[in-house]
Amino acid sequence: MSFTGVMRPGHAAIRVMDMDESVTYYTERLGLIKTDEDDQGRVYLKAWDELDCFSIVLREADAPGIDYTGYKTYSRADMDDLVKKLEDYGIDIEWIADGELNNCGERARFQTPSGHSFELYADKKQIGDGLGRVNPNPWPEGLKGMQVYRFDHVLLYGPKIIETTKIFTDVLGFDLTERVLSPEGEMNVSFVSCSNKAHDLAFVEYPEPNKLHHVSFMLMTWEEVLRAADLMSMHDISIDIGPTRHGITRGRTIYFFDPSGNRNEVFCGDYTWYPDREPITWTAEELGRAIFYHDRRLNENFLTVVT
Amino acid sequence: MLKKFIIVIEDTGEEFTCTPERNVLKAMEQLGRKGIPVGCRGGGCGVCRVQVVGNGLYRTGKMSREQVPAEDEEKGICLACKLFPEGDLNLKVLGKWQNIFLNGTQLQK
């Protein structure tokens, strides 16, 4: 087993302004499955190809955005080890009790200089994908909407992303996979991976702290991305940009908004990351192509609309 | 008969019509008009912030409190994507895109 420590983005807690409308959107349109609801009114959702009982938690609030992003570690021992490393690095840990989120074990929460909250956790109940682990079928019938496979990553906007990225690379064992450099040569966009994916998390330097740029869900094929775009027009979902290709990560993608204005992405086809690779660097002059490979120019809406 | 109201964007003099069931931002976009920046179209990002000037009649849908605090709402400030006219409206544009990568250079740190 060579894959330990932080395994994957395990959950994102998203604020929405109207719960009923949002649940309809996340289930009927994106195709997530509602698995639970708690006494605070929070709704728990999972994508069909995930085994853990939830990956998205919706909370009704008077402003949209993201409350926190949780990363699952391979074991409790790995989690304790990483928490100790965070503390040694000078980061305060807030312990969130076992069961505060239904069916999720104890979580270690911390803040980054970018103003975002992150959590590490090791235990979450697995309910499976309905296909089983013995002679399974390739996919379940009865899926809805875009039929996303999994919650894949978040892109966050905030200040001090160099320091913030360092916490993930130097303490939590992530690799820097891609970065954008300003004309002064300072990193102002970072992509990091805790796995074999081109990214599990990304940051963009921005003056206001704790902003959400997008929550992303994975599809397998370009055809599925096109079909997702068709569904957006069928249901009058607000499209930001796409379907198109990113220079960064090579992903084929479309961006759109949930009913509260939180940006979502569905994408397919980034590359496989290995830790013996050099990170990819994009220079300021090529930023347009780095972000949208065909458009090749900076898109103000995409760059600055956040919740 | 379908009611239609006249929306005037004072900053640019742009004028278009909007029905009471349609939000002002959507009416602007569908008629190919410009003047109010378009962002999420969901009342979340604040890019389409406008102020209703004078005593125009309107109602609003759910808007992010972060983008429109209660004291702003009293002054007629709202988000165009959640603004439904119930009379002719004169608007001032408040929202804007912050270009953080102007010519590839970061403006603010």
Ligand code: FES
């Ligand atoms: S476009 Fe985002 S709040 Fe109106």
Ligand SMILES: [Fe+2]
């Ligand atoms: Fe993404």
